[in-house]
Amino acid sequence: MLKKERQAYILHQVNLHNKVLSASLCDEIKVSEDTIRRDLQELADEGKIIKVHGGALSPSFNHVNFPSNGVYSQSQKKVIAQKAISLISNGMFVLTSGGTTIIELARMLPHQLKATFISGSIPVILEYIHHPNIEVILIGDKISKNSKITVGSQAIAKIREIKADLCFLGTNAIDLEHGVTDNDWEVVQLKKAMIESSKKVVCLSIAEKVNTVQPIRVCGLSGIDMLITELDADNYLLKPYVKAGIQVM
């Protein structure tokens, strides 16, 4: 078989089945593994396939893109995400809500981190998937179209089965008197369950949302362990929270 023929065959297989194993290819075509590997290399250089350990994948299926820019207060959120990431160690189970801050966090996870992340938010999950060493558990249920997160009793039941080491809550409003509040009833139910299922609860909130209130209550201040904002920990705005017994970062 001619080289081009072989490559066309490989390309065809990849497009048909979204993946090929080099071992099965060299079995089918009856050539050495090296030849297959060189073919895969060339096709990958041309961008026609994506080479992975042991074979290749179709490029079309492998990159789901999602709006990356246009995030409100992105730089602040990056600061917050960076602080939050410092709390994660290898082997941890981390439960996260949805929200743009959490998406930033998901994007900025170090590549060598090995941990398990659990969430019901599709945009967040999409970011987790890009990290090779991270196990991703998706909470299933009905999807709320505006928040792109799974909501409902099934989701809550699944969260109850978990005991996570860490829980990151993207926070809509936090206030000394009313604690953490939000504006979507179903999302609030989820967050409540997440708080109960985690050893340590961390609220991520841009300073703008500190000392604001939303209609539905998630939990009181005693329900959370830590608050992360883009401000320095000793900022005057956060003093009352420290006094209320919350770790501030």
Place this chain on the structure above:
Amino acid sequence: MLKKERQAYILHQVNLHNKVLSASLCDEIKVSEDTIRRDLQELADEGKIIKVHGGALSPSFNHVNFPSNGVYSQSQKKVIAQKAISLISNGMFVLTSGGTTIIELARMLPHQLKATFISGSIPVILEYIHHPNIEVILIGDKISKNSKITVGSQAIAKIREIKADLCFLGTNAIDLEHGVTDNDWEVVQLKKAMIESSKKVVCLSIAEKVNTVQPIRVCGLSGIDMLITELDADNYLLKPYVKAGIQVM
């Protein structure tokens, strides 16, 4: 034999078989390799063939079906999706696997359709949520990073709880003898569960995958009710499936 004659012969062979080997040509025509090589060179200069090491290929062979838009055989998949959509009525519960064909289907759903769609495939779910009147149920569990679909016992258990009206399976390989087969063990487990949980099982497959086999068996032909390809229902390729009792569309 005259030069022109020879070249005409070569061209004929290339168009007939999509490829020629210079060795076999100089054997057939009884001339030296150099002569053949010069002929090939000239034909290649005229753009009538594509010269490669060891012979030549038909120019159509090389540039045929390369996915410029990202999705392989997209037009065929659109035809399939259109047929599949005609099976869906308002109020139905529809269970779907992953795969590019299903993504096409999800994209092409009519906006006024009111139905409930259930899937564990993230790319597919992302398309469903664009439709305002569609309820979307996400099957949760661990995510398989290459197929971007939830896999595992939890997912299977959830699927078992459902009884869907319709199940669309993106098919990797279907064959008279071996039935529906696939190449990912975990995905196969899911598909099996989906088949059991549905009143009517519809396989979506481009014709190219019909009569091909993959290593892992999903179900026998008796397990499915309908097969949709981009071909006409009375195409000879599909006759045996009709005979086997499968509705073909």
Place this chain on the structure above:
DNA sequence: CCAGTTTTTGCGTTTTTATGCAGGGATTTC
């Protein structure tokens, strides 16, 4: 017909290409 020119062809020689093989690392897996 014929000398001169061009084209075509075949034959060495050199270069390039394709492929397999061996080893040393890297990575994955259990």
Place this chain on the structure above:
DNA sequence: GAAATCCCTGCATAAAAACGCAAAAACTGG
């Protein structure tokens, strides 16, 4: 953390291509 896989590098070899050359064939214009 040890075993198994896979991957990369360099090297050897065989096949194919390119090049130059010269002989043979074909054409050309008297």
